Amino acid sequence: MAVYGYVRVSTGDQVNGTSLDEQERKVRGVAMVRGEDLAEIFREEGVTGSRPLEDRTAGAQLLARLRPGDTVIVAKLDRAFRNAADALTKADAWRKGGISLVIADMGTDAVTENGTSKMFFGMLALVAEFERERILERTAEGRSAKRAKGGHIGGTAPFGYRVEGVGKDAQLIPIPEQQEAMWRMVEMRQGGASLRAIAAEMISLGHRISHEGVRNALAAAGARQSKELRGVTAVPR
Incomplete structure (x- = not known):
């Protein structure tokens, strides 16, 4: 059973690596409190959070390394996942696969363990639903605004x-x-x-x-x- 850390910054986040160093400090601190030794910390520099973990260089390396019984420690939820829906899907898959996820900003207990997991996944499900509704709302607003301005929202042009x-x-x-x-x-x-x-x-x-x-x-x-x-x-x- 191995314990891994994962840290990421986008191009806009980076200031002489300070953000990465701060995340790494948090990850190491959580591992120490849990009495665990980190096998490796995967560092992702200059990568946008809109890319899924598997499409990131260090993220793909982490996923390839994971085995049942392993633990992943991240400083914040948004460092590893694109959004709440992505976090919900991946964290649940890890839980079912026997992989623990620890988020430093949420404490030192694994959010995929019994007791904490019900609250964690319930919260993520609510946030994911909110995000979906906001995306649909923004899309509808954009289409309506374009239609009002005489713009074409796609498909075959109507008669006339x-x-x-x-x-x-x-x-x-x-x-x-x-x-x-x-x-x-x-x-x-x-x-x-x-x-x-x-x-x-x-x-x-x-x-x-x-x-x-x-x-x-x-x-x-x-x-x-x-x-x-x-x-x-x-x-x-």
Whole structure:
């Protein structure tokens, strides 16, 4: 059974190695309190925490060395793991594999041992759920903001528009003849025409569109009308 330490700093963290030295001091202190001898401390310099442990040079070496009964000591949770979900997954795998994890900032007991582990994994699960919700929220906000500015959030351009640009610079540009056709669809629908009848009319006018495409175009036109009524934008008919 061996005890290993792991320390990491990103490029922005480094100040003459002080951060690494401070982490190593904490790791050695915990090992001493536990009455254990460190077999090796794996040092990761200039590596961002967004990279998983297995994709880091020293991290991969540590993982290759670990055997059941071994212990890993880190100064802080974020030094070894990308986020709470990553920590939850790896720490649980280590626990099941008989590998102990000690986090200096959380004390000298292994967080993967009975008694402490229930609280630790419960906390990580809550944080991971919070992180997922925030990511989804930020993604939705970004898509909504881009859509409001006329940006294209991906996929095939809706009827009435063409896409110009790629990636973050992609924009939806109105196609005049298709825009006119969209309002014709609205008039026909308000007059009681079926989706298939509207599609047939559009095809006769040279627009290749299915009845499902008509449904989507009408939904988009309805949303746009709603925005116009709220004064968000104004598109001439």
